Amino acid sequence: MAMGSSTSFQDLRKRSEDDDDDEDDDVGDDEVELQWAAIERLPTFKRIRTSLFDQKLLNTGKDKALGKKVIDVTRLGALERRVFIDHLITIIDKDNLKLVGLELPTTDVRFKNLNVEAEYKVVHGKPHIPTLWNTITNIFSAISNVNRCMSQPNKIKILNDVSGIINPSRMTLLLGLPGCGKTTFLQTLAGKHDPSLKVSGEISYNGYKLSEFVPQKTSAYINQYDLHISDMTVRETIDFSARCQGIGSRADILKELSRREKFLGIMPEPDLDTYMKAISVEGLKRTLQTDYILKVIRLIKGKKQKKCSRLDICGDTIVGDAMSRGISGGEKKRLTIGEMMVGPTKAFFMDEMSTGLDSSTTFQIVTCLQQLAHIIGATILISLLQPTPETFDLFDDIILMDEGKIVYNGPKSDVQEFFEYCGFKCPPRKGLADFLLEVLSQKDQAQYWFHRDQPHSYVSTDKFIAAFKEFHTGQRLNEELYAPFKITEDHKNALSFNIYSFEKWELFKACLTREWLLTKRNSFLYMFRSAQLVSLSLIVVTLFIRTQMKIDEFHARKYMACLFFGLLRILTSGVPELALTSSRLGIFYKQRDLYFYPAWAYSIPSAILRIPFSFLDTLIWTSLIYFGVGYSPEPERFFRQLFIQFLLHQVATSIFRLIAVVIQTPPVAAIFCQFTVVATLLFSGFITLPQCSINAFLDKVVLLDFSSLLYGYRNLSERISVSKVAKAIINIKFVSSLNETLGHRALLKRGLNFNKSFYWISVSTLIGMWVLVNIGFTLALSYSKPPGTGRSRALVSHKRFSYLKRKEDLSNSMQDDQLQGAHTTSEVTRMVLPFVPVTLSFDNVHYFVDTPKGIPGVSKIKENYNPATWMLEVTNPSVESELEVDFAHLYKESHLYQRNKKLVNELRVPTQGSEELHFTTHFSQNRWEQFKTCLWKQHLSYWRNPTYNLGRLILAMVSSLLYGALLWNKGQKVDKDQDLFNIMGSVYVFMISIGASNFFSILPIVTSQRAIMYREKFAGMYPSKTHSLAQFMIEIPYIFLEATLFLIISYPAVNLYESAYKVSWYFYDIFCTLLNYKYMGMAIASLSSTYQMASICGSFCITVVNLFSGFLIPQPMLPKWWVWFYWIIPTSWTLRGLFTSQYGDINREIIAFGKHKTITAFLESHYGFKHEDLLLTAILLLAYPIFFASIFTYFTAKLNFQRR
Secondary structure (H helix, E strand, O other), X not given: OXXXXXXXXXXXHHHHHHHHHHHHHHHHHHHHHHXXXXXXXXXXXXXXXXXXXXXXXXXXXXXXXXXXXXXXXXXXXXXXXXXXXXXXXXXXXXXXXXXXXXXXXXXXXXEEEEEEXXXXXXXXXXXXXXOHHHHHHHHHHHHHOOOOOOOOOEEEEEEEEEEEEEOOOEEXXXXXXXXXXXXXXXXXXXXXXXXXXXXXXEEEEOOEEHHHOOHHHHEEEEOOOOOOOOXXXXXXXXXXXXXXXXXXXXXXXXXXXXXXXXXXXXXXXXXXXXXXXXXXXXXXXXXXXHHHHHHHOOOOOOOOOOOOOOOOOOOOOEOOOXXXXXXXXXXXXXXXXXXXXXXXXXXXXXXXXXXXXXXXXXXXXXXXXXXXXXXXXXXXXXXXXXXXXXXXXXXXXXXXXXXXXXXXXXXXXXXXXXXXHHOEOOOOOOOHHHHHHHOOOXXXXXXXXXXXXXOOOOOOHHHHHHHHHHOHHHHHHHHHHHOOOOOOHHHXXXXXXXXXXXXXXXXXXXXXXXXXXXXXXXXXXHHHHHHHHHHHHHHHHHHOOHHHOOOOHXXXXXXXXXXXXXXXXXXXXXXXXXXXXXXXXXXXXXXXXOOOOOHHHXXXXXXXXXXXXXXXXXXXXXXXXXXXXXXXOOHHHHHHHHHHHHHHHHHHHHHHHHHHHHXXXXXXXXXXXXXXXXXXXXXXXOOOOOHHHOOHHHHHHHHHHHHOOOHHHHHHHHHHHHHHHHHHHOOOOXXXXXXXXXXXXXXXXXXXXXXXXXXXHHHHHHHHHXXXXXXXXXXXXXXXXXXXXXXXXXXXXXXXXXXXXXXXXHHHOOOHHHOOOOOOOOOOOOOOOOOOXXXXXXXXXXXXXXXXXXXXXXXXXXXXXXXXXXXXXXXXXXXXXXXXXXXXXXXXXOHHHHHHHHHHHHHOOOOOOOOOOOOOOOOOOOHHHHHHHHHHHHHHHHHOOHHHHHHHHHHHHHHHHHHHHHOOOOOOOOOEHXXXXXXXXXXXXXXXXXXXXXXXXXXXXXXXXXXXXXXXXXXXXXXXXHHHHHXXXXXXXXXXXXXXXXXXXXXXXXXXXXXXXXXXXXXXXXXXXXXXXXXXXXXXXXXXXXXXXXXXXXXXXXXXXXXXXXXXXXXXXXXXXXXXXXXXXXXXXXXXXXXXXXXXXXXXXXXXXXXXXXXHHHHHHHHOOOHHHHHHHHHXXXXXXXXXXXHHHHHHHXXXXXXX
């Protein structure tokens, strides 16, 4: 009775609580209805941005008094987004679309009689590898064939009359052996094939031909390479993609859904209404769609995961690269897919998306894609080489390709029936994907023939195609393919008819925001450059300090030298733009071809955001140098110099950005940049001979050079600007018989006779040049192609060509069986192995795997399922979050852990009598074998990099030709000091150009090979010192060739003294100098973490070594506190060795500063060059390369910049 009373009391209390809950629910429903009514009365613009948010989500349902609140969907906070998405995933299939008769737009892709042809070149032997020798021979062959009649190019069919359908809401697998045309097929369907290919046939999306809409915006071709900006986070990457791709027809669908809900009196589900409204607002910097996509592709973790220390572990992690820690390879692949899923695109063509991924990660990604296809009706075609059985089972349809033809296109469930219809059967424990690939192979086909009572005859691809046309799946496909497609408005909404998703201003804002974000991420580099600039400015001030600058003609040259060095500094400060621009080109080309934004939307923000840094650069430099050196103190002249140097800096950085886009290969771009530096410095008015002394032919060449659109304006503007700056700021008065200033006389002596108006001419010229170069930068971005995608012909051997020709002829005559080697019996050709084969036999073998099946909620392993894949699948973080368990904690509490712990304690003590495991050497090969192997690898790497090596050789030849033309036959015609200054200035410029080209061109090579070296070193293949030794040794023959070319061309052209002794010294000096610059670049790269950092440090290093080379300020005129630095700078010994060996023993008299002196005496008094120092010079010229090579070897071994 007591029990009954107690039970009755509890029932009454529960009933009372239920009644209270019902009353609360009624009150809550009434409140929600009032809130919806208030939302419906809002203006349209506000109504589509306003919805209800359940506040209980923020309190996990603890406070039942909390209800729903009216919110602006564009202003959800981070916590609100996270809990909202976690809840949304559970109710995403409860929308009202089907209830009101509204369907999401889908994409039906059809192709009929599709053919793709490519041109190819027939060569004898094996197709040529792009080596240095082959490239040179091809160049001469092309030149020799210019005037000859070109034969009709050979053509090969990549796709041969293929037809089929890719259905929406289904995931299709594209299978085929390598070389069967899968990539071309995917690119052609997406409208992104190579323009050099000839395409015929018909491709349609929802009944529209490719020419009637924009296929690049409607579909997404995703290749096997994951290109992302390493400095951006996962969330920022997807947000930017969402901002560029837009919302498509989501807003129209939302309006139509709201209209039908209102007409039918249906109240929308608040959370789904919030989501649909949030993803239908254009131009948001951060959209809720990003959070949803991150959740779907498992790049963020749920709120229940105990391992999560932040809201979105992966979402707020930078992407990273080979050297910096970031997301994993599988997460990068998910990011690549999510980057396209976040937009309105509904058709995805993915090429070898499993490259670099393990089978479990591939399975997880394909599972996500399956959900995408089934939930939102996406059309997905994925190319995989060898999918595992569990991954294969996720697909709905199969397309099987071979030899550019489609063998099967239909449901996965019918593919086995088709091949059984052809006489082939998949064994019970054989993966179906492997069977489909092997059954097409002539070598493997016979083993699957199941008509044992009949002899097997090889079934060719064409016979399979003919059989498929007779098979019921093929007949159904043919009927559907040729039936008229009924186009509706929904079909049109799934397509994109505009190239870009937003107006120009919105695209510009998106790119500007991203560029500013990346600028902030790289703020350390900019601060480091500013610190370098301050240091360099202080060095220059102490070199040209005003207290030691006198008012005479001799010191006027020092003022000019300081101005010239400012020009040199501006040019070298623009070199880091090469590294920064080239590092982002791949991402730009990818997003440009996806029509994220036009080229100008990328180039204009890049140019705008460089302006404040250029101004800061010139402000620091001019403020410290102008008054420290002692130029005229008038404010007008100070601001004139500040403004002109600011414009020079802008033009220099813009030109280097342009070169980076046009050349694209960083080492070659660095080489080409130095050629522009040579042209600028030679005709700047400080180094080269005055115009009056240039011979008539060269004068015409210079004028033609000035008239060119790019380099002419650059040379002219910088020449005028430097000269006018000099004229405007040298405030040294000198009264002569002509009543002219000393500054004017110094300018006249160098042929720089310009009036005051030329300052404004130079300003307008520089501004015009800046505009023209940036226009060229935009045009280059618009029309250039990524490396390796230009028009080119495939190389086919003569033997392969004959086979293809015979096969094509026999195929056309339907006599395929007559092809030699095509008809085989059941005999299997065996491979000849270099060892004796051993046969193993097994009898009654049983294979067992212990798997944990005792945890509640964990799904059981399926029959014939891969245990490893199953274990990775059931223990991933999402399953832990769903089951609210920690598998690691469960393992520690299990008997298995105790048993393993006990076993470890037992085995850690060596048994009695056992010997310690010991290896005599750390590596499998000795040092000599390691060095030979690394040297062989470096040889192949350099020999197969013709653009880099040809670029440096061409620069050496062009520089030597220009050097010889400038000083034609003047080597022995030295009558005054200006003749020596001209020769020395020219030598100085060309040593800078060729040396700096070797310096900067090696930086990207060293930094790119470093990641490979780390991997091979950690694999125990060789020590880093062996790699370093091989890398600097392989440079010697190429530098030897550079020096030889420079000697052969320049020495006789300049007409230096004919002496074997002097020729040998000339060659030795050039060779050691180039070697020194190359190894100095390697040393800088070994001390820098990235290519960008190496470029910044390199530009500072090159500037300093040229400042103390002894040309701008000769050694006797250096301040005594800087003399020590002169003696340790390698370039000072270069000039010392070259001039002392050529002129140090010449006792002919010349006129120097109005006095008669011998050349030997002048060199000793003015430059401090002594002939008896040649032995020391020779030793140091060789010692510097050895020193820098040692620095490179040591720090490559000691420093590890890989943060992974």
